[in-house]
Amino acid sequence: MRKVLLTALVAAIPATGFAAGLEDLVEARRGYYKLLGANMGTLSAMAKGDVAYDGAAAQTAADNLKTLTQYNVGHLYAPGTSKADMPGKTRALPAIWEDQAGVAEKGMAYVEAVNALAEVAGLDRADMGKALQKVGGTCKGCHDDYRAKDF
Numbered sequence: 001m002r003k004v005l006l007t008a009l010v011a012a013i014p015a016t017g018f019a020a021g022l023e024d025l026v027e028a029r030r031g032y033y034k035l036l037g038a039n040m041g042t043l044s045a046m047a048k049g050d051v052a053y054d055g056a057a058a059q060t061a062a063d064n065l066k067t068l069t070q071y072n073v074g075h076l077y078a079p080g081t082s083k084a085d086m087p088g089k090t091r092a093l094p095a096i097w098e099d100q101a102g103v104a105e106k107g108m109a110y111v112e113a114v115n116a117l118a119e120v121a122g123l124d125r126a127d128m129g130k131a132l133q134k135v136g137g138t139c140k141g142c143h144d145d146y147r148a149k150d151f
């Protein structure tokens with residue numbers, strides 16, 4: 001479990017740069033989080049009652065989040081891609097590169113919450129809502145420490 005979680009969210013931050021431009025890398029990184037936001041949006045609309053609860057759609061969104069926890073984001077955090085390096089382009093704080101253990105901890109809390117969400121999302125709206133709140137708390141937990149408020 002631990003190994004999977006670490007691979008999913010922090011993985012080895014590569015020591016060397018990549019052929020792809022750093023700006024493309026940052027765009028891809030932000031795109032990854034936009035996928036999280038899109039699936040969270042589907043679920044939160046149902047939890048709030050803005051959209052009728054649909055177990056199949058909720059399960060799909062939760063499964064998408066779970067699938068994305070398997071994506072190894074390490075390569076998206078190449079050196080030279082923090083907000084200090086690329087102001088205006090990214091909100092990733094330099095603390096990410098300085099405190100990998102801390103990021104891993106936030107990442108593991110997130111993965112655990114997503115796994116719990118995926119267990120119930122398709123079964124019951126109230127249970128999905130509770131699990132969703134926990135996931136949201138872990139998103140925020142990481143953002144508070146590792147994402148700047150603005151670009």
Ligand code: HEC
Pocket residue numbers: 009026029030031033034036037040089090091092093096103106107110135136138139140142143146147
């Ligand atoms: C382990 C840390 C971590 C976790 C967990 C995490 N995020 Fe983030 N998120 C970040 C970082 C870092 C950025 C800034 C990326 C950048 O600007 O390069 C970010 C950026 C974002 C963005 C902005 C993308 C853009 O357009 O620039 C959204 C939306 C987002 N996260 C949503 C979520 C949601 C929803 C969750 C939970 C389901 C989540 N994040 C969980 C670290 C995390």
